[in-house]
Amino acid sequence: MIRRVATCAALGLALAGQAQTASAAPFKPEGTPKVAMVLYGPRTDGGWSQAFEESRVRTEQALGIQIAVVEGIKESASAIRPAVELFIKRGYNVIIGTAFGYSDAFKELAEKYPKVAFLNGSGTTNGPNLESFYGRTYESHYLCGMAAGAVSKEGKLGFVAANPFGVVNWTINAYEMGARQINPKATTTAIYTGSWNDPVKERAAAEALAGQGIDVIGQHVDTPTPQIVAQEKGIHATGHHRDMKEFAPKASVCSLVWFWDRYLIPTIKKIGAGTWEPSPYGAFLSIKDGGPDIACCGADVPKEAADRVKAERQAIIDGKKVYGGPLADRDGKERVAAGATLSDADLWKMDWFVPGVVTQR
Structure with a gap:
């Protein structure tokens, strides 16, 4: 954050x-x-x-x-x-x-x-x-996206995001990229609240996503409100900052944890x-250097998928780059060439989205 x-x-x-x-x-x-x-x-x-x-x-x-x-x-x-x-x-x-x-x-x-x-x-x-x-929060959200893809019945994921900044956009993109490791047809619809900490706006965004038939909600906002809404709606969610199953034990399947x-x-x-x-x-x-890790996986995540999450986590520790090429954005423009890795400078100014991401404001 x-x-x-x-x-x-x-x-x-x-x-x-x-x-x-x-x-x-x-x-x-x-x-x-x-x-x-x-x-x-x-x-x-x-x-x-x-x-x-x-x-x-x-x-x-x-x-x-x-x-x-x-x-x-x-x-x-x-x-x-x-x-x-x-x-x-x-x-x-x-x-x-x-x-x-x-x-x-x-x-x-x-x-x-x-x-x-x-x-x-x-x-x-x-x-x-x-x-x-x-x-490097995108590493953990990539892994939580995998867990989200595993528990989603329809492959329709949602994401409650704070502001359309690179530091938030890279989590949304990584989330979708992780989900597609499990379900290649998965989509992620993101709604920006315009605030890091506003439970009222977070509730409105989460309820709007659930109303669209989305069955897993991710987040890059401060409060556990999206998790709570997911549990109220009988769907799943993934958290940010801490292990959010404290607030929604039935809904939360993975969290980025500092x-x-x-x-x-x-x-x-x-x-x-x-x-x-x-x-x-x-x-x-990075995770390897002491950066944000994950609390995963919830009981509803199939063992095979949970094992894949663990394997990908280890791969990242061993040097895998989430934003390694080839990688194109949702408009078909090449963003990372084959064999290359997105630079840190380009990460911080990320203003584009990968295929499967739908943004709403």
Whole structure:
């Protein structure tokens, strides 16, 4: 999830080569790591912020440390700076942010406090003591699309999407591509809500999809509302951010799940050891690298299909590229040549769809 990415391409440019200041030597903190996390939303929001909170707890347990946390810090410098500077005043020297909208403020704070390490989930800014990080969410949605294709009776899938940005479009495309691994005739109809977190709009979109005869609903929005609607309608669904079967145990068959601790634990260890060298382009994490994984598969997914999902997951870990060529869009235009792989820059600015995707707004 990336909050209010009005210029989503900015993140793609940053990760694909926009000039940033690289560190000349590994970052060395003053003293042992004392870590704090700044949450965008409430730690019990059921989605994005709760996924960070759960990873915070796992990181504490793995490292034997305590990580202070403040929640509900919105994307404005007037909210971010006081919260972060209070932590720094109290001796915290590793600050973890959790929002795209923290990017500029974190850049300024990192420059002001060069002895403090800054990490920012879904950010765009980087520097000698600052690294933004995000995940290759399309890998997990590709796998969940396979599960969706396996439980769909008619091959008619739906997708409740937030905004028509590359970071969302790549999940929709991957979802359809995964579904067609199981059912070559599967289609995915996507409805954009125009918001990352709006249960009312998400319910309206999910109900509209169900009304069209769609029997599996995927999502790239924050709340579990699409899962809840699917269960109410007696159909299936796949989730985003966390294992959504918590909210719809009968409907949910697969979810993208963030395991931020897989990135945070080794990174904090490196910071403590004085060996951390933040990437000048940020960290763009695959499943193998500690990015988003899956919780799969629900009881209604046939064993043969579940085994195929597991095999494809392993193939991705072993190097398979979801966006490997040949690949054409739904208008027949070649987007990836045979033997090639879609670049990260092209991923971030994705504004096209694969065959089988129907978009509605």
